[in-house]
Amino acid sequence: MAPPQASAAQSAPPGPDGPQDPAAPPAPVLEAVGVSKRFPGVVALDDVSFTLRAGEIHALVGENGAGKSTLIKILTGVHRPDEGELRLGGEAVSFHRPHEAQQAGISTIYQEVNLVPLMSVARNIFLGREPKTRLGLVDFRRMHRETAELLGGFGITTDPRRPLHTLGIGTQQMVALARAVSVRARVVVMDEPTSSLEPREVETLFRVIGELHGRGISLVYVSHRMDELYRICDRVTVLRDGRLVHTGDLRDTDRVRLVSMMLGRELARVRKEAAEGHDDGRTPAAEPVLTATGLSRRHLLDGVALDLRPGEVLGLGGLLGSGRTETAKALAGALPLDGGDIEVGGRRLRRISSAAAIRAGISLLPEDRKAEGIIPGLSVRENIVLAALPRLSRFGFVSRRRQDRVVDIFVKRLRIKAASPEQKVGELSGGNQQKVLLARWLCLEPRVLLLDEPTRGIDVGAKAEVQTLIEELAAEGLAVLLISSELEELVEGADRIVVLRAGTVAGELTGGDVTEGALLTVLAETAPDAVPPQGGPEADAAPEPGAADVPDEAAAPGAGDVPEPPDAAAAPELRKEEDPR
Amino acid sequence: MKSLAETAPPALAGPPPPLAVTEQPRPGGRQRAAELLQRQGVLAVLALLCVVSSFVFDSFATLDNARGITIQASFLSIVALGMTLVIVTGGIDLSVGSVFALGGVVAAWASQYGFLPALLVPLAVCGAIGAVNGLLVAKAGMAPFIVTLASLLGARGLLLALTHEGAKTYLVPRGSAFQKLGGGAVWGFGYPVLIALALFCLGGLLLQRTSFGQGLFAVGGSGDAALLMGLPVARTKVLVYTLSGLLAGFAGALNAARLSSGVTIIGVGMELDAISAVVIGGTLLVGGAGSVSGTLWGVLLLGVIQNLINQIGSLNSSYQSVVSGGFLIVVVVAQRYLSASRRGT
Incomplete structure (x- = not known):
């Protein structure tokens, strides 16, 4: 793979180039240029450019709704951008299906491992491209041998015949990684790979990531864990509300600044407000x-x-x-x-x-009020008294008079704006729906x-x-x-x-x-004080001191340690x- | 690529660390026993039932009885073979009973034009019905249950239209090659039995040893994963329903050859027998796991149960359904228990 040099100039990444490379920065391997994506009612991505350089580990961060997943889905062929284009090795490409992106060398490791749990490790790795015998039948012996070799390369020994679901989540993720690598991926996108891993498994994952990095594979790494980002990533791109906020070297960006960019609060303003009291x-x-x-x-x-x-x-x-x-x-x-x-x-x-x-x-007003709370087809009254019905009824019969009294109190008290208590909740505004839910729980005193x-x-x-x-x-x-x-x-x-x-x-x-x-x-x-500099919570399980030293080199000196x-x-x-x- | 790797910052390079993930313990003895039981449980039950029956009933362990049971089971087994493949993908094909009957009538009608038409015309018609099922399931994203329920009704209706509501019966010409296909025998075992055996061998190879078969397991095990891994999920589904239609139609044609006529009233409820046999054979109804051999034993088990009830004689033959139904429940409960014990400990 030798991407044309011209594209490096075209892409013009907004962030400063890393000082670690005295020569020109490595050519971009995968770029999204001015990409926009709209879904009914929302602009998920608004003119976002993203450049992944050859051989780098690039962190992609942002809070909920920042547009990370949309960007990943565009890079991996699940969605197509409304505007802008993708460039792979400098050439414009467009993927219609995830399969096409994979064929072009972009593999994705999803948060939930996307393999077939009931099938064996080897079958999962070779699904769709099984080695064949001369008769055209699947050559299981070769498949098992090659699987063992492939996993052995990552320091994992497990029986290739075992059904995938009998392995731990971490090992399943390694299998997914092994599959990604064996299809000759140039780019591996990892969407919160550590969110369900044990600390020990995280170490193994990082080792494998180091392995891939050593082979010149570029990685996009999505995570919310600051320690991990500073440990393994070279550069970072911050998204917020569908827009690009920042791209640059991670070591030039200290943690407080990174978090404030993710959350959209200006440091200067924050400091000023800090001086003011609160009472x-x-x-x-x-x-x-x-x-x-x-x-x-x-x-x-x-x-x-x-x-x-x-x-x-x-x-x-x-x-x-x-x-x-x-x-x-x-x-x-x-x-x-x-x-x-x-x-x-x-x-x-x-x-x-x-x-x-x-x-x-104890009453909980859940985060997703559509899925876990409101019943849009029922009226305001019915929604409010739902949880309190047992208290408002006698011998299984619900007293309508007592219901009306309770509903009347809360509609006034919470200033719920509805035409009448019989109006369907689905017709109310989001704020009023939230108040109806609040009323439902307040009914229970x-x-x-x-x-x-x-x-x-x-x-x-x-x-x-x-x-x-x-x-x-x-x-x-x-x-x-x-x-x-x-x-x-x-x-x-x-x-x-x-x-x-x-x-x-x-x-x-x-x-x-x-x-x-x-x-x-x-x-x-970083982590609770008292822990030595090289220790995130994960580092406790580091197999040897040599491996744990490395992250400090990669992380920004002065940002991670202080x-x-x-x-x-x-x-x-x-x-x-x-x-x- | 090599040069890039060298210029890249060695963020995580270093001496090769020791193995972090070692061999996880192999499944224990109990788990393995459970796995074996799930895979070969039906065979064990079948063998046990045969041994016991041959002591109890003098007329059970005779060659004639074996011939009877196998020829009875052969048609259902061919239908159940197709059903196995469909169920492995997580689907279901309710149309096979009607398609079986339709295949028989079409074959009997076409047999007046010779041997090849008598085979090919029902295959074409039934394959087309299967393909339509597959297209509706895979491309239109409709539920297999609904799609194949519709074609169950449709095929039955087509059959009635062809036979003027059952008033006209097509006969297979006496002494024709087609009639011999159904009636002939080797050592007393009918041709249909041998054909069914051959088809099961091919089906086993297809499911276990080809990419297509691996794809069936993947689609049934996790359709999303299969799609993301770049498997041709839609094509696989279309093919598997087509195959099921072809096999049901072929079984119908063989049955017509054996009966020498296209009987219109057969095949009602046959899809349920086929599904029972598949499930009893250890194939998961949700898809992703199963075997062709298990289905064969399942069909034979149903056949033996029917045979035994006939042997008893005093029992109404309708009790066969009661026993098979009870057995189905026992198998499903056992499967649940077994798969729980495989996951646990």
């Missing part, structure tokens, strides 16, 4: 109404502990995939746990289930209200109203847990913020420290949570 005369009670300790669930949560006091709004912060939603679900009994205790009003929940949580007075992204997808006016409502509810003595990926909403709405990272509590902000600057700092931090940002003096003090166990 709203509510005084939460001293005794927590809810105490959770050691909430754990394989791959998702690792010993999360928090408490909630009546009358306070506790913010739950963290980047995508840090375990925010999972924590809320765990508290509401909707996520089966491997371990952990939940106490409500001093009494420990013996069996953690949705029913037990509701009985104890909860003591703890968990709100997962309560203002997502509703317009600005309604958003302010919902936020005011949350304040009011807290002022009346309800304990509220607020999850939001918008820093501003979190900082303004919450009295206290617990920040999660990789399923553990990374820090807590209280009182005057509840500022966007402080929050950004915690979000961008826990405090350059403006450490201005940043408020953080209280680190000790491991509760």
Whole structure:
């Protein structure tokens, strides 16, 4: 493969060229030039350019809805761009199907391993291109031998005849990688490959990635884990709201800046706001109404502990995939746990289930209100009283009068704008739908209200109203847990913020420290202090010190090692949570 | 590529690290036993039933009885062979019973023009029905259940139209080569039995040892993965339904040759017998796993059960369905239990 030199000049990557290569930067192998993609109602990508250079590992980052997945799907032939073009080795290409992209040398490892679980390892690797005997039949002996050789090259020994589903997820991913490599991929796109891996498996994956890198294969690496990005990636592209925000060398971009670009908050503004105070005369009670300790669930949560006091709004912060939603679900009994205790009003929940949580007075307003909450075909009244029906009925008969009374109270109280209580909820605006859901849970007279992204997808006016409502509810003595990926909403709405990272509590902000600057700092931090520089949580399992040293070379000196940002003096003090166990 | 690799920053190069993933423990003895039982369980039950029956009934373990059972089972087995392939892809073909009957009538009608037309015309007609099923499933994305239910009704209707609502019966000319195909025998075993055996050997090779067969497993195991891996999923589906139609039509033609006429009232509910045999044979109804040999044993098991009920004599032959139904449930429950124990521990 020798891409024409001309294309390097054409592409004009926006970021500064890396200083690690004194010569001209390597020619681009895969480019997206001015790509736009619209779906009904949304612009998923707006004039985005992306350049993958030969032999580099390129991080692609952004929050929910930033357009990462759309860009990946365009690169791998699942979608076709509405505008702009793809160039492979400098030549314009267009893929109509994933298969064509694969044939051109672009392989994708999806988050969920996309292989056939019931078939054997060898059959999966050679599916569609099985070696044949002279009679035209599949040559299983050769297939098994070549599979063993291929996997052996990655340091994996497993029986090629074993059905894929009997292997761990990590090994399955290696098999997917082996398949990608054996079809002579030039580019491998990995979409959050580590999200379901054990630390040990992550090490193996990184070793294999190093192997691929050594063979000159270019990688696009999507992940939300900062430690991983700084460990293995050369360059980074940040997307936000479908637009390109930044492309450049990762070592020139420190963590706080990267996170602030992902979240769209300007550092300067954040610092200014940090100086201003934050106060709203509510005084939460001293005794927590809810105490959770050691909430754990394989791959998702690792010993999360928090408490909630009546009358306070506790913010739950963290980047995508840090375990925010999972924590809320765990508290509401909707996520089966491997371990952990939940106490409500001093009494420990013996069996953690949705029913037990509701009985104890915990209500969850889920993130996806369309899928997990609202029933659009039912009326406002029916939607509101749904969960409270058992309380409003006697001998199985529902009293319509009592229903109307309850509905009337909440429609007024929450200022739900509907033509009548009999109007179908599907006809209401997003903000009013959210209020109907809120009313449904308030009917149950909860003591703890968990709100997962309560203002997502509703317009600005309604958003302010919902936020005011949350304040009011807290002022009346309800304990509220607020999850939001918008820093501003979190900082303004919450009295206290617990920040999660990789399923553990990374820090807590209280009182005057509840500022966007402080929050950004915690979000961008490497790992809990006390851990030596080369240690992310994954590095604990590093097979040997030599392998663990390398990431520091790749990462930006001064960014990864220093826990405090350059403006450490201005940043408020953080209280680190000790491991509760 | 080589030079690029050398100039690239050695971000992760280094001495080759030790093996991080070692041989995972091979499935334990219990798991392997469970796997064997799932694969060969029917065969074991079949053998046991035959041994017990030959002690209980004097007339069971005779050559004549074996000839009877096998010729009875041969037509269903050919239909069930096609059904196995369809079910491995995660689909279902309800039309085979009607197509079987239609194939018989068309063959009987065409037999007046000679041996080849008597074989080729039903194959063409039934293959076309199968291909339409396949196209609707693969290209239009319709549910196989609905598509083949429609062609079950359609084929039956076509059959009734051809025979003036059953008033006209086409006869196979006496002494013709086509009639011999159905009636002839080697050592008393009818030609249809030998043909079915040959087809099962070919079917086994096709499923286990060709790329096409691997594709069937992949499509049934995970259609999305198969698509992303670049397999021709749509083409595979069209082919497998066509094959099922062809086999059902061929079985119908053989049956017509044996009966010397195109009987219009046969084949009703045959699709359910075929599905039962496939499932009893260890093929997963959701697709992705199965074998042709299991189906053969499944068909024979159903045949032996029927034969035994006939042997008892005092029992109404309708009880055969009751026993087969009960057996089906036992097999499915056993499969669930086995696959759970394979995943666990």
